[in-house]
Amino acid sequence: VRASARPRRRKSKRAVTRDILDRLIATCQSERLADTRDLAILLLAFASGGRRRSEVARLRLEQLSDEPDVLLNPDDKDSPRLPCMAIALGRTKNTQADDDARALLIGAPVTAMREWIERADVKKGPVFRAIDRWEAIDDRALTPQAINLILKRRCGMAGLDPVEFSAHGLRSGYLTEAARNGVSLPAAMRQSQHRSVQQASRYYNDADQALGKAARLAI
Structure with missing residues:
Protein backbone atom coordinates (compact mmCIF):
# COMPACT_ATOMS: atom_id res chain seq x y z
CA VAL A 1 0.00 0.00 0.00
CA ARG A 2 1.47 3.31 -1.04
CA ALA A 3 1.27 6.12 1.44
CA SER A 4 -0.59 9.13 0.15
CA ALA A 5 1.50 12.23 -0.41
CA ARG A 6 1.26 14.83 2.28
CA PRO A 7 -0.18 18.13 1.14
CA ARG A 8 2.57 20.73 0.91
CA ARG A 9 2.20 23.26 3.71
CA ARG A 10 3.23 26.86 3.35
CA LYS A 11 6.19 27.85 5.47
CA SER A 12 4.17 30.76 6.85
CA LYS A 13 0.41 30.51 7.15
CA ARG A 14 0.04 34.19 6.30
CA ALA A 15 2.08 36.43 4.05
CA VAL A 16 3.55 39.60 5.53
CA THR A 17 2.06 41.99 3.00
CA ARG A 18 2.51 45.76 3.20
CA ASP A 19 -0.44 46.32 5.52
CA ILE A 20 0.94 43.74 7.96
CA LEU A 21 4.46 45.12 7.61
CA ASP A 22 3.20 48.60 8.51
CA ARG A 23 1.72 47.22 11.73
CA LEU A 24 5.04 45.58 12.62
CA ILE A 25 6.96 48.76 11.82
CA ALA A 26 4.66 50.69 14.15
CA THR A 27 6.01 48.64 17.07
CA CYS A 28 9.59 49.79 16.37
CA GLN A 29 9.26 53.52 16.94
CA SER A 30 11.06 54.05 20.26
CA GLU A 31 14.70 55.02 20.75
CA ARG A 32 15.58 51.57 22.10
CA LEU A 33 18.41 49.86 20.22
CA ALA A 34 16.28 46.75 19.74
CA ASP A 35 13.64 48.83 17.98
CA THR A 36 16.23 50.39 15.68
CA ARG A 37 17.67 46.96 14.86
CA ASP A 38 14.32 45.24 14.35
CA VAL A 56 19.43 38.21 6.92
CA ALA A 57 21.21 36.57 9.84
CA ARG A 58 24.52 36.18 8.03
CA LEU A 59 24.47 39.58 6.31
CA ARG A 60 27.84 41.31 6.67
CA LEU A 61 28.70 44.96 6.39
CA GLU A 62 31.07 44.15 3.54
CA GLN A 63 28.07 43.11 1.42
CA LEU A 64 26.56 46.60 1.57
CA SER A 65 27.48 49.52 -0.65
CA ASP A 66 25.95 52.97 -1.04
CA GLU A 67 24.63 53.78 -4.49
CA PRO A 68 23.78 57.17 -6.05
CA ASP A 69 20.42 58.55 -4.98
CA VAL A 70 17.52 57.66 -7.27
CA LEU A 71 14.34 59.48 -8.29
CA LEU A 72 11.13 58.65 -6.45
CA ASN A 73 9.42 58.70 -9.85
CA PRO A 74 11.89 57.65 -12.58
CA ASP A 75 9.68 59.33 -15.20
CA ALA A 86 23.04 47.66 -2.87
CA ILE A 87 23.34 44.24 -1.22
CA ALA A 88 25.81 41.79 -2.75
CA LEU A 89 23.97 38.53 -2.14
CA GLY A 90 26.88 36.12 -2.56
CA ARG A 91 25.87 32.50 -2.01
CA THR A 92 22.15 31.95 -1.46
CA LYS A 93 19.86 28.97 -1.88
CA ASN A 94 19.49 29.91 -5.55
CA THR A 95 22.91 31.41 -6.37
CA GLN A 96 26.57 30.48 -6.16
CA ALA A 97 29.24 32.39 -4.27
CA ASP A 98 30.76 33.75 -7.47
CA ARG A 119 23.96 53.45 16.45
CA ALA A 120 25.41 49.95 16.79
CA ASP A 121 28.83 51.19 15.61
CA VAL A 122 29.13 48.32 13.14
CA LYS A 123 32.52 48.70 11.47
CA LYS A 124 32.84 45.24 9.93
CA GLY A 125 31.41 41.74 10.09
CA PRO A 126 27.84 40.81 11.00
CA VAL A 127 25.29 43.58 10.62
CA PHE A 128 22.56 42.22 12.89
CA ARG A 129 23.63 41.25 16.40
CA ALA A 130 22.14 40.36 19.76
CA ILE A 131 21.44 43.10 22.32
CA ASP A 132 21.31 42.39 26.05
CA ARG A 133 19.08 44.05 28.65
CA TRP A 134 21.67 46.78 29.24
CA GLU A 135 21.82 47.48 25.47
CA ALA A 136 25.29 46.00 25.11
CA ILE A 137 25.74 44.66 21.58
CA ASP A 138 27.26 41.24 20.92
CA ASP A 139 29.98 40.81 18.30
CA ARG A 140 28.35 37.66 16.93
CA ALA A 141 25.63 37.53 14.30
CA LEU A 142 22.04 36.74 15.15
CA THR A 143 20.95 33.21 14.27
CA PRO A 144 18.27 32.49 11.66
CA GLN A 145 16.01 31.33 14.49
CA ALA A 146 16.50 34.69 16.22
CA ILE A 147 15.30 36.46 13.07
CA ASN A 148 12.18 34.31 13.11
CA LEU A 149 11.56 35.01 16.80
CA ILE A 150 11.96 38.76 16.25
CA LEU A 151 9.24 38.69 13.61
CA LYS A 152 6.94 36.65 15.84
CA ARG A 153 7.54 38.97 18.79
CA ARG A 154 6.70 41.99 16.67
CA CYS A 155 3.54 40.26 15.48
CA GLY A 156 2.47 39.78 19.10
CA MET A 157 3.21 43.42 19.88
CA ALA A 158 1.11 44.46 16.88
CA GLY A 159 -1.89 42.47 18.07
CA LEU A 160 -1.42 39.69 15.51
CA ASP A 161 -1.27 35.96 16.21
CA PRO A 162 2.43 34.95 16.08
CA VAL A 163 1.43 31.38 15.25
CA GLU A 164 0.11 32.61 11.90
CA PHE A 165 3.44 34.09 10.81
CA SER A 166 7.06 33.15 10.28
CA ALA A 167 10.02 34.91 8.70
CA VAL A 183 5.29 44.74 -10.80
CA SER A 184 6.20 42.32 -13.57
CA LEU A 185 7.09 38.79 -12.49
CA PRO A 186 10.62 38.95 -14.03
CA ALA A 207 -3.11 37.80 -6.16
CA ASP A 208 -4.69 37.76 -9.63
CA GLN A 209 -7.45 35.49 -8.38
CA ALA A 210 -8.21 37.75 -5.42
CA LEU A 211 -8.22 40.90 -7.58
CA GLY A 212 -9.94 39.45 -10.64
CA LYS A 213 -13.58 39.32 -11.69
CA ALA A 214 -13.93 35.53 -11.81
CA ALA A 215 -14.53 35.20 -8.06
CA ARG A 216 -16.94 38.15 -8.02
CA LEU A 217 -19.69 36.84 -10.29
CA ALA A 218 -22.10 36.27 -7.40
CA ILE A 219 -21.63 39.69 -5.83
Whole structure:
Protein backbone atom coordinates (compact mmCIF):
# COMPACT_ATOMS: atom_id res chain seq x y z
CA VAL A 1 0.00 0.00 0.00
CA ARG A 2 1.47 3.31 -1.04
CA ALA A 3 1.27 6.12 1.44
CA SER A 4 -0.59 9.13 0.15
CA ALA A 5 1.50 12.23 -0.41
CA ARG A 6 1.26 14.83 2.28
CA PRO A 7 -0.18 18.13 1.14
CA ARG A 8 2.57 20.73 0.91
CA ARG A 9 2.20 23.26 3.71
CA ARG A 10 3.23 26.86 3.35
CA LYS A 11 6.19 27.85 5.47
CA SER A 12 4.17 30.76 6.85
CA LYS A 13 0.41 30.51 7.15
CA ARG A 14 0.04 34.19 6.30
CA ALA A 15 2.08 36.43 4.05
CA VAL A 16 3.55 39.60 5.53
CA THR A 17 2.06 41.99 3.00
CA ARG A 18 2.51 45.76 3.20
CA ASP A 19 -0.44 46.32 5.52
CA ILE A 20 0.94 43.74 7.96
CA LEU A 21 4.46 45.12 7.61
CA ASP A 22 3.20 48.60 8.51
CA ARG A 23 1.72 47.22 11.73
CA LEU A 24 5.04 45.58 12.62
CA ILE A 25 6.96 48.76 11.82
CA ALA A 26 4.66 50.69 14.15
CA THR A 27 6.01 48.64 17.07
CA CYS A 28 9.59 49.79 16.37
CA GLN A 29 9.26 53.52 16.94
CA SER A 30 11.06 54.05 20.26
CA GLU A 31 14.70 55.02 20.75
CA ARG A 32 15.58 51.57 22.10
CA LEU A 33 18.41 49.86 20.22
CA ALA A 34 16.28 46.75 19.74
CA ASP A 35 13.64 48.83 17.98
CA THR A 36 16.23 50.39 15.68
CA ARG A 37 17.67 46.96 14.86
CA ASP A 38 14.32 45.24 14.35
CA LEU A 39 13.05 48.04 12.12
CA ALA A 40 16.12 47.62 9.91
CA ILE A 41 15.65 43.84 9.84
CA LEU A 42 11.99 44.03 8.85
CA LEU A 43 12.48 46.65 6.15
CA LEU A 44 15.58 45.03 4.67
CA ALA A 45 14.10 41.52 4.66
CA PHE A 46 10.93 42.68 2.91
CA ALA A 47 12.23 45.35 0.53
CA SER A 48 15.22 43.36 -0.72
CA GLY A 49 12.88 40.81 -2.24
CA GLY A 50 11.90 38.85 0.84
CA ARG A 51 15.32 37.65 1.93
CA ARG A 52 15.42 34.34 3.75
CA ARG A 53 16.07 34.47 7.48
CA SER A 54 19.42 32.73 6.97
CA GLU A 55 20.50 35.46 4.53
CA VAL A 56 19.43 38.21 6.92
CA ALA A 57 21.21 36.57 9.84
CA ARG A 58 24.52 36.18 8.03
CA LEU A 59 24.47 39.58 6.31
CA ARG A 60 27.84 41.31 6.67
CA LEU A 61 28.70 44.96 6.39
CA GLU A 62 31.07 44.15 3.54
CA GLN A 63 28.07 43.11 1.42
CA LEU A 64 26.56 46.60 1.57
CA SER A 65 27.48 49.52 -0.65
CA ASP A 66 25.95 52.97 -1.04
CA GLU A 67 24.63 53.78 -4.49
CA PRO A 68 23.78 57.17 -6.05
CA ASP A 69 20.42 58.55 -4.98
CA VAL A 70 17.52 57.66 -7.27
CA LEU A 71 14.34 59.48 -8.29
CA LEU A 72 11.13 58.65 -6.45
CA ASN A 73 9.42 58.70 -9.85
CA PRO A 74 11.89 57.65 -12.58
CA ASP A 75 9.68 59.33 -15.20
CA ASP A 76 9.84 62.73 -13.50
CA LYS A 77 13.26 64.38 -13.41
CA ASP A 78 11.97 66.84 -10.79
CA SER A 79 10.86 64.03 -8.48
CA PRO A 80 12.45 63.90 -5.00
CA ARG A 81 15.59 61.82 -4.70
CA LEU A 82 15.81 58.83 -2.37
CA PRO A 83 18.85 57.10 -0.84
CA CYS A 84 19.87 53.81 -2.44
CA MET A 85 21.94 50.88 -1.16
CA ALA A 86 23.04 47.66 -2.87
CA ILE A 87 23.34 44.24 -1.22
CA ALA A 88 25.81 41.79 -2.75
CA LEU A 89 23.97 38.53 -2.14
CA GLY A 90 26.88 36.12 -2.56
CA ARG A 91 25.87 32.50 -2.01
CA THR A 92 22.15 31.95 -1.46
CA LYS A 93 19.86 28.97 -1.88
CA ASN A 94 19.49 29.91 -5.55
CA THR A 95 22.91 31.41 -6.37
CA GLN A 96 26.57 30.48 -6.16
CA ALA A 97 29.24 32.39 -4.27
CA ASP A 98 30.76 33.75 -7.47
CA ASP A 99 27.45 35.04 -8.83
CA ASP A 100 27.17 38.82 -9.00
CA ALA A 101 23.53 38.81 -7.89
CA ARG A 102 22.48 41.80 -5.85
CA ALA A 103 19.36 43.43 -4.48
CA LEU A 104 18.65 47.13 -4.12
CA LEU A 105 17.18 49.02 -1.19
CA ILE A 106 15.61 52.42 -1.83
CA GLY A 107 14.20 54.98 0.58
CA ALA A 108 13.08 54.06 4.11
CA PRO A 109 14.95 50.72 4.29
CA VAL A 110 18.22 52.52 3.52
CA THR A 111 17.55 55.12 6.21
CA ALA A 112 16.76 52.38 8.73
CA MET A 113 19.89 50.42 7.85
CA ARG A 114 22.14 53.46 8.13
CA GLU A 115 20.66 54.40 11.51
CA TRP A 116 21.19 50.90 12.91
CA ILE A 117 24.75 50.63 11.59
CA GLU A 118 25.61 54.03 13.07
CA ARG A 119 23.96 53.45 16.45
CA ALA A 120 25.41 49.95 16.79
CA ASP A 121 28.83 51.19 15.61
CA VAL A 122 29.13 48.32 13.14
CA LYS A 123 32.52 48.70 11.47
CA LYS A 124 32.84 45.24 9.93
CA GLY A 125 31.41 41.74 10.09
CA PRO A 126 27.84 40.81 11.00
CA VAL A 127 25.29 43.58 10.62
CA PHE A 128 22.56 42.22 12.89
CA ARG A 129 23.63 41.25 16.40
CA ALA A 130 22.14 40.36 19.76
CA ILE A 131 21.44 43.10 22.32
CA ASP A 132 21.31 42.39 26.05
CA ARG A 133 19.08 44.05 28.65
CA TRP A 134 21.67 46.78 29.24
CA GLU A 135 21.82 47.48 25.47
CA ALA A 136 25.29 46.00 25.11
CA ILE A 137 25.74 44.66 21.58
CA ASP A 138 27.26 41.24 20.92
CA ASP A 139 29.98 40.81 18.30
CA ARG A 140 28.35 37.66 16.93
CA ALA A 141 25.63 37.53 14.30
CA LEU A 142 22.04 36.74 15.15
CA THR A 143 20.95 33.21 14.27
CA PRO A 144 18.27 32.49 11.66
CA GLN A 145 16.01 31.33 14.49
CA ALA A 146 16.50 34.69 16.22
CA ILE A 147 15.30 36.46 13.07
CA ASN A 148 12.18 34.31 13.11
CA LEU A 149 11.56 35.01 16.80
CA ILE A 150 11.96 38.76 16.25
CA LEU A 151 9.24 38.69 13.61
CA LYS A 152 6.94 36.65 15.84
CA ARG A 153 7.54 38.97 18.79
CA ARG A 154 6.70 41.99 16.67
CA CYS A 155 3.54 40.26 15.48
CA GLY A 156 2.47 39.78 19.10
CA MET A 157 3.21 43.42 19.88
CA ALA A 158 1.11 44.46 16.88
CA GLY A 159 -1.89 42.47 18.07
CA LEU A 160 -1.42 39.69 15.51
CA ASP A 161 -1.27 35.96 16.21
CA PRO A 162 2.43 34.95 16.08
CA VAL A 163 1.43 31.38 15.25
CA GLU A 164 0.11 32.61 11.90
CA PHE A 165 3.44 34.09 10.81
CA SER A 166 7.06 33.15 10.28
CA ALA A 167 10.02 34.91 8.70
CA HIS A 168 9.21 33.23 5.38
CA GLY A 169 6.04 35.32 5.34
CA LEU A 170 8.24 38.29 4.40
CA ARG A 171 9.31 36.44 1.25
CA SER A 172 5.82 35.40 0.21
CA GLY A 173 4.52 38.82 1.23
CA TYR A 174 6.99 40.60 -1.03
CA LEU A 175 5.89 38.66 -4.11
CA THR A 176 2.22 38.99 -3.22
CA GLU A 177 2.62 42.75 -2.81
CA ALA A 178 4.59 42.99 -6.06
CA ALA A 179 1.75 41.26 -7.89
CA ARG A 180 -0.87 43.53 -6.33
CA ASN A 181 1.08 46.60 -7.44
CA GLY A 182 1.56 45.52 -11.03
CA VAL A 183 5.29 44.74 -10.80
CA SER A 184 6.20 42.32 -13.57
CA LEU A 185 7.09 38.79 -12.49
CA PRO A 186 10.62 38.95 -14.03
CA ALA A 187 11.34 42.24 -12.21
CA ALA A 188 10.15 40.82 -8.89
CA MET A 189 12.20 37.67 -9.42
CA ARG A 190 15.35 39.73 -10.07
CA GLN A 191 14.92 41.31 -6.65
CA SER A 192 13.87 38.16 -4.81
CA GLN A 193 16.30 35.88 -6.70
CA HIS A 194 13.67 33.21 -7.23
CA ARG A 195 14.93 30.86 -9.93
CA SER A 196 11.70 28.91 -10.29
CA VAL A 197 9.05 30.75 -12.31
CA GLN A 198 6.53 28.14 -11.19
CA GLN A 199 7.18 28.84 -7.52
CA ALA A 200 7.21 32.63 -7.85
CA SER A 201 4.17 32.75 -10.12
CA ARG A 202 2.08 30.95 -7.49
CA TYR A 203 1.94 34.17 -5.46
CA TYR A 204 1.04 36.12 -8.59
CA ASN A 205 -1.73 33.67 -9.41
CA ASP A 206 -3.14 34.00 -5.89
CA ALA A 207 -3.11 37.80 -6.16
CA ASP A 208 -4.69 37.76 -9.63
CA GLN A 209 -7.45 35.49 -8.38
CA ALA A 210 -8.21 37.75 -5.42
CA LEU A 211 -8.22 40.90 -7.58
CA GLY A 212 -9.94 39.45 -10.64
CA LYS A 213 -13.58 39.32 -11.69
CA ALA A 214 -13.93 35.53 -11.81
CA ALA A 215 -14.53 35.20 -8.06
CA ARG A 216 -16.94 38.15 -8.02
CA LEU A 217 -19.69 36.84 -10.29
CA ALA A 218 -22.10 36.27 -7.40
CA ILE A 219 -21.63 39.69 -5.83
